[in-house]
Amino acid sequence: MKKNPLLKIALTHLFSKKRQTIVAMLGVTFGIAIFIFQAGLMSGFQAFFIEETVNTTANIRIFNEAAKNRPSILDKINTQKDHWNIVQNQKPKDEQTKIKNGYQIISILENDPRVAGVSPFLGSQAIFKVGIAQIAGRVSGVDIVKENILFNVSKNMRQGDITKLETIPNGIILGDGLADLLGAKINDNISVVSPLGVNLDMKIVGINHSGLTDVDKSRAYINIRNAQKLLQVDGSYITDINIKLKDFSLSEELAKFYNSKFGFRSVDWKEANASVFSVFKIQNMVTYLIIVSILVVSGFGIFNILMMIIYEKMPDIAILKAIGYKDRDIKIIFLTESLIIGTFGGLLGLLVGFLMQKIVGNIRMDIKGFVSMEYLHFNSTPGFYLFAFVFGLITTAVAGYMPARKAAKVDAIDIIRSK
Amino acid sequence: MSTPAIIKTKDLDKYFHDPVEFQALKNINIQIDQGEFVSIVGSSGSGKSTLLYVLSTLDTDYTGHIYFDGDDLSLKSKNELAEIRNQKIGFVFQFHYLLPEFTVLENICLPAAKLAKYKEEEYIERAYQKLDLLGLRDQALKKANKLSGGQQQRVAIARALINDPKIIFCDEPTGNLDSKNSQNVFEIFKELKEKFNQSIVVVTHDNEFAMKTDRIITLRDGEVI
Numbered sequence: 001m002k003k004n005p006l007l008k009i010a011l012t013h014l015f016s017k018k019r020q021t022i023v024a025m026l027g028v029t030f031g032i033a034i035f036i037f038q039a040g041l042m043s044g045f046q047a048f049f050i051e052e053t054v055n056t057t058a059n060i061r062i063f064n065e066a067a068k069n070r071p072s073i074l075d076k077i078n079t080q081k082d083h084w085n086i087v088q089n090q091k092p093k094d095e096q097t098k099i100k101n102g103y104q105i106i107s108i109l110e111n112d113p114r115v116a117g118v119s120p121f122l123g124s125q126a127i128f129k130v131g132i133a134q135i136a137g138r139v140s141g142v143d144i145v146k147e148n149i150l151f152n153v154s155k156n157m158r159q160g161d162i163t164k165l166e167t168i169p170n171g172i173i174l175g176d177g178l179a180d181l182l183g184a185k186i187n188d189n190i191s192v193v194s195p196l197g198v199n200l201d202m203k204i205v206g207i208n209h210s211g212l213t214d215v216d217k218s219r220a221y222i223n224i225r226n227a228q229k230l231l232q233v234d235g236s237y238i239t240d241i242n243i244k245l246k247d248f249s250l251s252e253e254l255a256k257f258y259n260s261k262f263g264f265r266s267v268d269w270k271e272a273n274a275s276v277f278s279v280f281k282i283q284n285m286v287t288y289l290i291i292v293s294i295l296v297v298s299g300f301g302i303f304n305i306l307m308m309i310i311y312e313k314m315p316d317i318a319i320l321k322a323i324g325y326k327d328r329d330i331k332i333i334f335l336t337e338s339l340i341i342g343t344f345g346g347l348l349g350l351l352v353g354f355l356m357q358k359i360v361g362n363i364r365m366d367i368k369g370f371v372s373m374e375y376l377h378f379n380s381t382p383g384f385y386l387f388a389f390v391f392g393l394i395t396t397a398v399a400g401y402m403p404a405r406k407a408a409k410v411d412a413i414d415i416i417r418s419k
Numbered sequence: 420m421s422t423p424a425i426i427k428t429k430d431l432d433k434y435f436h437d438p439v440e441f442q443a444l445k446n447i448n449i450q451i452d453q454g455e456f457v458s459i460v461g462s463s464g465s466g467k468s469t470l471l472y473v474l475s476t477l478d479t480d481y482t483g484h485i486y487f488d489g490d491d492l493s494l495k496s497k498n499e500l501a502e503i504r505n506q507k508i509g510f511v512f513q514f515h516y517l518l519p520e521f522t523v524l525e526n527i528c529l530p531a532a533k534l535a536k537y538k539e540e541e542y543i544e545r546a547y548q549k550l551d552l553l554g555l556r557d558q559a560l561k562k563a564n565k566l567s568g569g570q571q572q573r574v575a576i577a578r579a580l581i582n583d584p585k586i587i588f589c590d591e592p593t594g595n596l597d598s599k600n601s602q603n604v605f606e607i608f609k610e611l612k613e614k615f616n617q618s619i620v621v622v623t624h625d626n627e628f629a630m631k632t633d634r635i636i637t638l639r640d641g642e643v644i
């Protein structure tokens with residue numbers, strides 16, 4: 001007899017029900033493998049997306065919020081409660097979205113030790129024309145050297161060179177999607193028309209691929225002076241200041257600080273992408289719901305097989321009690337059985353989940369959607385494996401507890417008498 | 420040394436409530452001394468098994484008192500009763516009860532593994548001694564469910580002996596045995612009593628067997644006569 005007769009008894013029970021035991025184990029395996037795969041995929045995708053976003057969204061963006069709904073003049077004069085004021089077709093006030101003293105703010109920011117880079121920005125809608133092809137998009141007027149510090153534009157250049165934006169007076173860098181749509185190649189000429197009807201003839205000096213599909217299909221970089229020409233504004237006119245911090249985790253805090261310091265709206269990257277983050281939250285919830293429901297189902301499987309074993313092994317339980325095994329010993333036997341199922345099913349699940357990640361992660365996907373990536377990125381932090389395994393064990397222990405307690409309560413004498 | 424009572428009952432009554440109220444044991448006052456070999460006889464349904472279950476602490480649904488080794492059993496917790504059964508009581512049921520998927524040796528060792536008084540090698544050695552005693556050594560490594568009824572019954576006896584209990588209860592242990600094996604079991608019990616001062620209580624139909632024991636307790640309709 002082995003040192004621990006309880007373990008031996010538990011194993012004997014499981015071996016006497018091989019098929020059901022394996023099915024119960026595979027239930028746990030399945031739940032955990034799916035979780036490892038799903039959680040790794042979701043969090044890998046999210047990490048990838050956040051990285052892309054951090055690379056393409058400023059840590060903090062300062063801008064002048066365009067005119068919102070404002071009270072009409074009538075509302076201001078006529079404040080009596082029992083009157084209604086109806087003013088139709090109220091136009092936004094002709095306020096400029098210009099950041100006043102923008103370049104002064106920039107030089108203050110550049111001296112802030114927490115700041116790694118500051119880039120002025122003036123954007124506009126524009127229509128791009130090459131021959132008869134014409135596409136609506138946006139131009140980003142930037143100081144390309146500063147912009148490069150923030151967004152590493154040069155890394156994403158497919159063709160050409162960012163410095164040409166400085167050296168060639170009418171240079172333009174197109175997103176690769178936009179270039180494809182226009183059928184334009186590097187060194188081609190292109191005309192850019194602003195909403196004010198200003199037409200600039202420009203020369204394509206580079207093709208850029210940011211990885212964010214929508215952006216690449218619609219955006220072009222031009223020098224900020226050219227943007228000012230398109231919008232017919234003076235040389236101090238900018239609408240946005242983008243800031244890169246040395247430690248981007250300070251974004252939220254510093255955005256608040258700059259907001260009150262400069263009196264312009266300052267938004268950190270998380271707030272700017274709030275909608276995406278709320279989608280992530282839902283994704284994560286779904287992931288956890290999936291593992292919970294699969295494990296609940298496998299919990300029922302375990303419950304089921306243990307109840308079967310208990311009914312079949314009533315005489316064994318009675319003998320054990322008659323020869324001096326305590327209720328607790330009997331409970332341990334059946335809890336051990338459920339934990340054996342949980343442990344082996346769980347370990348196998350971890351392995352299967354890991355392999356699924358490796359196999360799928362090696363398939364070339366060339367996804368072009370929200371973001372574009374060649375391979376799926378899996379996050380395989382040990383934390384997920386630990387969580388899945390521990391959660392699996394807890395489920396099996398809970399599922400095993402009720403049958404185990406029932407077995408412990410079996411009245412030996414009833415069974416001995418009834419034989 | 421006088422022979423103190425290993426077990427003593429006082430005004431012991433036992434009722435079954437299902438399907439109808441039925442008194443299975445009536446006012447039992449008996450005493451069994453350490454080292455005594457007692458047989459209980461009586462017609463079928465007279466309450467012999469019921470008495471044995473009550474005396475062996477398995478059935479706690481009775482009124483009156485049972486003193487075991489000086490202690491009042493009604494004051495003991497479930498766990499304490501389990502310990503008493505493990506250390507001091509050996510039981511051979513009317514219908515042999517072994518764990519079918521375990522080997523003969525493993526079955527015999529179960530109470531010893533629970534007691535954990537001896538090391539594993541020691542109690543395995545002891546188990547082989549008991550098997551020798553019952554002529555079953557060559558069956559040691561067979562699965563219990565591969566044995567004949569008579570063999571299983573003798574394995575159950577070996578299991579009852581493994582922890583050197585103070586008292587051994589047997590419910591018709593020779594029911595399935597031929598006369599040779601039955602005689603053999605009797606000799607074993609006699610030896611246990613004489614060599615180790617163990618008490619033996621045997622329920623039996625076998626008058627010849629009963630006649631050879633120290634004392635016969637006769638039951639009729641739940642009463643000692």
Ligand SMILES: Nc1ncnc2c1ncn2[C@@H]1O[C@H](COP(=O)(O)OP(=O)(O)O)[C@@H](O)[C@H]1O
Binds near residue numbers: 467
């Ligand atoms: N679980 C039970 N419920 C009700 N009556 C029972 C139960 N077990 C035994 N009896 C009754 O108790 C009496 C004694 O039974 P038992 O002790 O098994 O007799 P014996 O072993 O002497 O043949 C019988 O009349 C039997 O019908």
Ligand SMILES: [Mg+2]
Binds near residue numbers: 469513
């Ligand atoms: Mg009987």
